[in-house]
Amino acid sequence: xxxxxxxxxxxxxxxxxxxxxxxxxxxxxxxxxxxxxxxxxxxxxxxxxxxxxxxxxxxxxxxxxxxxxxxxxxxxxxxxxxxxxxxxxxxxxxxxxxxxxxxxxxxxxxxxxxxxxxxxxxxxxxxxxxxxxxxxxxxxxxxxxxxxxxxxxxxxxxxxxxxxxxxxxxxxxxxxxxxxxxxxxxxxxxxxxxxxxxxxxxxxxxxxxxxxxxxxxxxxxxxxxxxxxxxxxxxxxxxxxxxxxxxxxxxxxxxxxxxxx
Numbered sequence: 001x002x003x004x005x006x007x008x009x010x011x012x013x014x015x016x017x018x019x020x021x022x023x024x025x026x027x028x029x030x031x032x033x034x035x036x037x038x039x040x041x042x043x044x045x046x047x048x049x050x051x052x053x054x055x056x057x058x059x060x061x062x063x064x065x066x067x068x069x070x071x072x073x074x075x076x077x078x079x080x081x082x083x084x085x086x087x088x089x090x091x092x093x094x095x096x097x098x099x100x101x102x103x104x105x106x107x108x109x110x111x112x113x114x115x116x117x118x119x120x121x122x123x124x125x126x127x128x129x130x131x132x133x134x135x136x137x138x139x140x141x142x143x144x145x146x147x148x149x150x151x152x153x154x155x156x157x158x159x160x161x162x163x164x165x166x167x168x169x170x171x172x173x174x175x176x177x178x179x180x181x182x183x184x185x186x187x188x189x190x191x192x193x194x195x196x197x198x199x200x201x202x203x204x205x206x207x208x209x210x211x212x213x214x215x216x217x218x219x220x221x222x223x224x225x226x227x228x229x230x231x232x233x234x235x236x237x238x239x240x241x242x243x244x245x246x247x248x249x250x251x252x253x254x255x256x257x258x259x260x261x
Contacts (some may be wrong), residue, residue, distance in 0.1 A: 003029045004139075005063025007056050007081070008070040009036040012092060014043065015121035016067070016143075022123060023045055023142040031059050033069075057081055065090065065136075066108075072096050075104050089138060090114050095253070098152060105112070112136050113152065115159050120144050130155045145205070163249035164242070172197060239252040 004020075006013050009032050017030060030050040032040040039238040044052040053059045060066055060081040065088045068078070072093045078101075091114065093101065099113045105111070112133045119125035120143050127144040130152050137146060149155050172193050179189035194197070207214050220226030232256065233239060 001028055002064040003031055003062055005031040005053075005059040005066045007033050007044070007059055007068050007078075008092075009033050009040040010069050011039075012116065012118065013067070013069040014039055015118045016092075016116055017047075017050070019120040019123055019143040020139070021049075023141070025139050028139070031063055033059055060087075063087065064181060065139075066105075067091075068093055068101070074175055075100065078104045079106075081105075085109065088112065088133065088135060092116070095156075095256070113155065114140075115146065115155070115162075116140075117162065117165075128155050128159055160246055160250050160253070163246065167245070168197075 003208075004025075006017070011040060013032075017032075020026065020028075020030075026047075026049060028049070030043075030047065032043060032050065032052045032258075033056050034040060034052055035056070044050050055082075060225050066083070067090045068091045070077070072095060072143070075093060075096060083105045087108045089101065089105055089108050089111045091098070091101045091111060093113075095130055096113075098113045100209065101113070102111050110133070112129055112131065114136075115128040117125045117127075120127065123143050125144050126147045127140055128147050128149075129140070130149055137148075140146065147158065149158065158224070169184055175193045176186075176189045179193070180186055204243045205212055216230060
C-alpha cells in the first residue's frame, strides 16, 4: 500500500481521486493538500482512506507518490517542498516538460508527465502519460485508456485533440435543441443524444482495440439518413474546418506555453 499525495486539489485532482477510488487503487491512502479547502475537506469526509494534510510540505514529506496539480506558473514554489530521491512524481502541469519539473523537485528524479481528462472520474477517456512507468500504469490502468507515446513531443501533439472538447458538447447541445424544436421533451432529447454519442465512442474504441478501421461509409445506407448528413457536412467543408480549428489551437498554445523557468 502506498501513500498518494496530491499537491493541489483542484477540479482535475478531484476527478482523479474519485476515479481511483472506484478501482483497486482504493487500497492506497490518499493525502490531500489543504488548498481548495472546500474540496479537500469534502473528499476527506467522503472517503475513509483520504486525509487532509496541514500543508503541502506535509503532503510531500509523507507520500510515496506525489501528484502535482498546481498551476504551471507555481512551479517555482515546488523547490521549497521536501521531495525525496525515492519518490515518484506525477505531474499534471499543463505544458510543462518533464525535465523542467525535474529541475524543480530535486532530489526526486522519477517524473511522469500525465494529462488526464475530467471523465477519468467515471473510468473513461484517454490518459496521456510519458515516460512509461510500470508502477504508475498499475495505478491508473483501470481509470481510462492509457496512451503512452515514446517521445514527450508526441504527447504535446496528441493533446491538441482535446481542444475540441467544448466544441463537442456544443455539437451535442445543438442536436438536443433541434429535437426540442420538434417538440421532443427536453429530458428525452438530452438522454438520447448523450447516450448516442457515448455509445458511438465505445464502438469506435472497441474497433480500435481490435485494430480495425472505422470507415464512416460502413455506417450509412446509400441514400439514407447518415449519408445525407455526412454528404452535406462534407460539401460545407465542416470536417476541413475541424482540422483548421486544431491548427488554430496548436498555434494558440504556442503563444501560451512559454518555457517555464
